[in-house]
Amino acid sequence: MFRFLAPALLVLGLAGTSPAFAQISPATGPDPELSPGDVVRAQLAGFRADSDAGIAQAFAFASPRNRSVTGPVQRFSKMIRAGYGELLGHRSASLAELRQDEAHTYQGVEITAADGRTHLYVFILSRYDLPNCDNCWMTDGVAKRPANPDAQSL
Template sequence: MLLACASGAPASPDPVPSPDLAPEAVVKIVVGALQQNDEPADDAGIATAFRFASPGNQAATGPLARFTAMIRGGYSDMLDFERATYGRMVFQGDEAAQRVTLVQANGRRSTYVFALSKQVGGERDGCWMTDAVVPVAPQDDGLIRT
């Protein structure tokens, strides 16, 4: 599995971290991959999410088999959902966070905050990568409930 930044690399069906990708793009790549988790192969989306995990995140959640079990066990609503809505990206220096709400086919919603950081040094220098994905209470979506 390629973990290095791929600056100027041709488009690939297996996206990799790149200093050319803004944090918003990283979140959309990861969320989109999880939405289509089994395309083009079983758990390809989870593998993409792991590739975009920061080195510290990978050390805490990896290897890939352990990461896959974690996603399937506690974050399964992140797989094969119907649609996603994205909040604004909030920056603090070389760190960023974005709220993402996932909607299942049955209308059930789950919301996560993606925390990212811009890597410094090494082969991932300049790449925005995911440090954590934390479940949170959904924001008011403006719907009237009785």
């Protein structure tokens, strides 16, 4: 889920963010009824829990391609703790307006970490057909945005 994406992949501002995180999704795995925002909110809820079960919840929404790079869940957990620790136990998250192209949907997220610092991310999602879930949104990757507010791309 958190594979590195090329710096020039995407330009996505967080203008128009809203406190959408207040509506935490109870979803624990892919479901065709979930929107891209629902999937991101469910993953954020797992990360916010800062537990093995919460990280496993986030991993449940990783796409098959993503899992082949980041899995199994134990390796995913180590990767999150080492490189994306600010997601764990975060205070709040605000979602930007969704952006789309022909192949993906992009969800900008502004996180306020447990230490009060702000971090910007982009979740990259696609639809997948799984044995128990046709046309489900899943996360292909997550990229950190630069801390520099003048930066225009990932």
